[in-house]
Amino acid sequence: MSGAPHHIPVLLDEVVCALAPSPGERHVDATFGAGGYARALLERGARVIAFDRDPDAIAAGRAAALEGLTLVEGEFSALEQSVDAPVDGLTMDVGVSSMQLDQPERGFAFSTDGPLDMRMSQAGPSAADFLNEADEEAIADVLYRYGDEPKSRRIARAIVAARPLTRTAELAALVRKALGHRPHDKKDPATRTFQAVRIHINRELDELADGLAAAERVLKPGGRLAVVTFHSLEDRLVKRFLRDRSGATPAGSRHLPAVAAGPAASFEAVGKAIRPSEAELTRNPRARSATLRTARRTAAPAWLVGVGV
Numbered sequence: 001m002s003g004a005p006h007h008i009p010v011l012l013d014e015v016v017c018a019l020a021p022s023p024g025e026r027h028v029d030a031t032f033g034a035g036g037y038a039r040a041l042l043e044r045g046a047r048v049i050a051f052d053r054d055p056d057a058i059a060a061g062r063a064a065a066l067e068g069l070t071l072v073e074g075e076f077s078a079l080e081q082s083v084d085a086p087v088d089g090l091t092m093d094v095g096v097s098s099m100q101l102d103q104p105e106r107g108f109a110f111s112t113d114g115p116l117d118m119r120m121s122q123a124g125p126s127a128a129d130f131l132n133e134a135d136e137e138a139i140a141d142v143l144y145r146y147g148d149e150p151k152s153r154r155i156a157r158a159i160v161a162a163r164p165l166t167r168t169a170e171l172a173a174l175v176r177k178a179l180g181h182r183p184h185d186k187k188d189p190a191t192r193t194f195q196a197v198r199i200h201i202n203r204e205l206d207e208l209a210d211g212l213a214a215a216e217r218v219l220k221p222g223g224r225l226a227v228v229t230f231h232s233l234e235d236r237l238v239k240r241f242l243r244d245r246s247g248a249t250p251a252g253s254r255h256l257p258a259v260a261a262g263p264a265a266s267f268e269a270v271g272k273a274i275r276p277s278e279a280e281l282t283r284n285p286r287a288r289s290a291t292l293r294t295a296r297r298t299a300a301p302a303w304l305v306g307v308g309v
Contacts, residue, residue, distance in 0.1 A: 008284040009036025011292045014274050018226040018294040021046035025088040030076035033097045042068050051076040053121040077210030086220030095230040110190040113169035118198045127197045136160045147196030209307035212241045221299040228292050235291045242269050242295050264300035
């Protein structure tokens with residue numbers, strides 16, 4: 001998109017194939033970002049309603065003035081309030097965007113120094129607010145739950161002892177020191193801490209769960225869903241949602257009682273999870289952890305049961 005930082009949509013061909021847009025159809029891009037998926041849908045004649053909670057992404061999209069595109073600034077979990085249902089397709093590209101990572105002033109990356117921010121919406125409590133105000137136990141719980149950090153308590157103690165923290169470089173150096181980082185280590189130990197704090201302050205898993213439930217309610221029978229995730233916490237949530245909603249929950253056995261029949265399947269899973277090809281990884285190494293899961297909406301009513309995180 002003109003004027004926007006360089007961004008390569010992940011699994012673009014596979015997402016478009018799963019959504020199968022046709023001229024005149026109405027699609028939702030729940031995570032607009034730099035507009036890669038939305039543009040591809042528009043080029044195939046679909047009309048697109050796109051959401052993003054980042055005001056920078058919305059401003060860039062409006063500047064592009066793409067015909068057939070309606071932009072909504074806000075969380076995609078509330079998409080029902082802005083979408084005239086039903087729609088033909090919905091896609092989500094979950095997590096932090098390349099544009100956010102590549103701007104040090106947004107505070108998402110540990111590879112460059114910037115303010116300890118990490119807010120996708122650029123509003124509300126920042127990463128610095130959380131790390132400087134929460135108690136040691138709360139910080140450790142976040143690092144363990146959202147970062148799979150086995151030494152979360154050690155890092156939390158170091159954070160509390162070093163407060164106040166205001167810069168990403170400070171936090172990254174603190175984590176490396178706490179974990180005994182060696183320069184030749186393959187993975188920077190700060191990765192898990194930054195991921196966990198970012199997920200927590202942006203409520204990313206809650207947002208994803210609410211967004212999946214909203215997608216179930218706005219898609220028409222036969223409507224297509226495509227979700228791209230970038231780490232195991234997100235992917236497990238999507239996988240569980242589609243398993244449950246498609247009626248694929250394992251049956252009982254002689255060791256376990258049978259599970260009572262639930263509501264009729266509201267989704268039909270379409271194929272297996274898709275990972276990037278070697279050719280795509282060569283073009284875009286950031287796609288390495290991406291997983292695409294797709295499904296088709298049935299005619300059954302949406303479930304009243306929410307999505308567990």
